[in-house]
Amino acid sequence: MLVLFDIDGTLLRTEGAGMRAMLETFRALHGDLGFTLEGVQMAGGLDKLIWTQMCMHHGLETSTHAHARFRTAYGERLQADLTVAQTRAMPGAAALVQAAHSCGAGVGLLTGNYEHTAHIKVACAGIPARSFPFGAFGDEGASRRDLPPLAIARACAHHGRAFESARTIVIGDTPLDVDCAKANGCLAIGVATGPMSREVLADAGADLAVDTLADTQTLIAWMQRMTARAS
Numbered sequence: 001m002l003v004l005f006d007i008d009g010t011l012l013r014t015e016g017a018g019m020r021a022m023l024e025t026f027r028a029l030h031g032d033l034g035f036t037l038e039g040v041q042m043a044g045g046l047d048k049l050i051w052t053q054m055c056m057h058h059g060l061e062t063s064t065h066a067h068a069r070f071r072t073a074y075g076e077r078l079q080a081d082l083t084v085a086q087t088r089a090m091p092g093a094a095a096l097v098q099a100a101h102s103c104g105a106g107v108g109l110l111t112g113n114y115e116h117t118a119h120i121k122v123a124c125a126g127i128p129a130r131s132f133p134f135g136a137f138g139d140e141g142a143s144r145r146d147l148p149p150l151a152i153a154r155a156c157a158h159h160g161r162a163f164e165s166a167r168t169i170v171i172g173d174t175p176l177d178v179d180c181a182k183a184n185g186c187l188a189i190g191v192a193t194g195p196m197s198r199e200v201l202a203d204a205g206a207d208l209a210v211d212t213l214a215d216t217q218t219l220i221a222w223m224q225r226m227t228a229r230a231s
């Protein structure tokens with residue numbers, strides 16, 4: 001099986017530090033144009049789309065070059081500003097990542113973060129970088145639905161064996177995580193450690209909705225049972 005983890009609200013929370021770094025990057029690049037993330041789809045959103053919405057709202061250029069400049073500057077700022085103290089690992093998240101590896105699963109990231117900032121956040125939460133040898137990231141698709149096929153292809157390339165969507169589990173904290181899983185024939189676990197309740201995630205179609213990832217054994221057993229059923 002393949003297990004794909006979302007980052008913000010799922011593995012960890014940065015308590016606004018990520019958003020602040022993004023806003024400060026806009027100010028550093030463009031001056032203070034009254035940047036705010038109000039009305040921007042943050043939770044479950046893709047960083048490149050957040051950037052695009054911000055640029056359009058403030059009449060800024062949205063060229064490939066402008067995006068590359070922002071991505072680099074934001075990565076540098078987050079690297080400089082994000083501290084271990086600001087980053088809270090969610091209960092059971094690191095243990096579940098480790099347990100998934102231990103039972104032979106492929107383990108990767110499926111996140112709206114850029115690859116660089118994804119690894120900065122994961123490191124600040126104390127999860128070893130080697131835990132996620134591949135992933136799909138926030139500037140690699142027009143929507144989150146584009147990301148599972150990329151992550152699955154990278155799992156295949158990394159492990160040199162086939163992974164199927166029916167045996168792929170996406171774990172995330174928003175209806176958009178659930179949606180990208182179900183739209184691609186994957187299983188979805190919704191976890192209510194982000195802004196959404198367990199009920200909201202279940203209503204969005206999660207195959208399993210839990211309050212936290214703390215119950216490692218039950219979650220692994222569920223994943224093994226559900227992916228065995230797919231064979």
Ligand SMILES: [Mg+2]
Nearest residue numbers: 006008009173
């Ligand atoms: Mg999230």
